[in-house]
Amino acid sequence: MNSPTPEQIETLIRAALDVRNNAYAPFSDFLVGAAVLDEQGRVFAGVNVENSSYGLTICAERSAAVTAISSGSKSIVATAVATDPVANPCGACRQFLYEFGPDMAIFLVNATTKELVTHTTLGVLLPGGFRLDR
Numbered sequence: 001m002n003s004p005t006p007e008q009i010e011t012l013i014r015a016a017l018d019v020r021n022n023a024y025a026p027f028s029d030f031l032v033g034a035a036v037l038d039e040q041g042r043v044f045a046g047v048n049v050e051n052s053s054y055g056l057t058i059c060a061e062r063s064a065a066v067t068a069i070s071s072g073s074k075s076i077v078a079t080a081v082a083t084d085p086v087a088n089p090c091g092a093c094r095q096f097l098y099e100f101g102p103d104m105a106i107f108l109v110n111a112t113t114k115e116l117v118t119h120t121t122l123g124v125l126l127p128g129g130f131r132l133d134r
């Protein structure tokens with residue numbers, strides 16, 4: 001599977017918007033929902049999970065990717081992220097996602113207006129990412 005269909009993109013965005021309600025972000029109050037589309041057309045969602053020991057916080061993008069890989073996904077073809085305001089994935093998430101789809105599509109959505117604000121790729125956000133042969 002290469003580029004997602006418009007219907008798959010809609011489903012992915014809806015999943016990111018819906019899961020954001022489960023974000024655990026009592027310290028930053030910045031709620032993030034993410035959803036990934038795998039090579040089999042399956043969608044997995046995740047949220048940011050903060051911790052009283054702040055540095056242990058897990059981003060939504062990595063939560064979603066970990067759930068996908070744990071469920072048998074072999075690669076990720078697209079990721080949607082829902083926040084208000086719209087925000088780019090952090091550097092750690094870019095590198096983490098790069099492992100599973102160095103040129104995956106990235107959709108950034110405003111969680112309040114539901115508007116798709118940015119459609120880009122991981123190759124644009126992380127040129128020259130690090131990956132070992134496997």
Ligand SMILES: O=c1ccn([C@H]2C[C@H](O)[C@@H](CO)O2)c(=O)[nH]1
Pocket residue numbers: 025028030032047048049050057058059060061088089090091093
């Ligand atoms: O790529 C990112 C960057 C930040 N956050 C979360 C972590 C923290 O809970 C909150 C503020 O940084 O946003 C994500 O979920 N994804």
Ligand SMILES: [Zn+2]
Pocket residue numbers: 059060061062089090091092093094
């Ligand atoms: Zn991150």
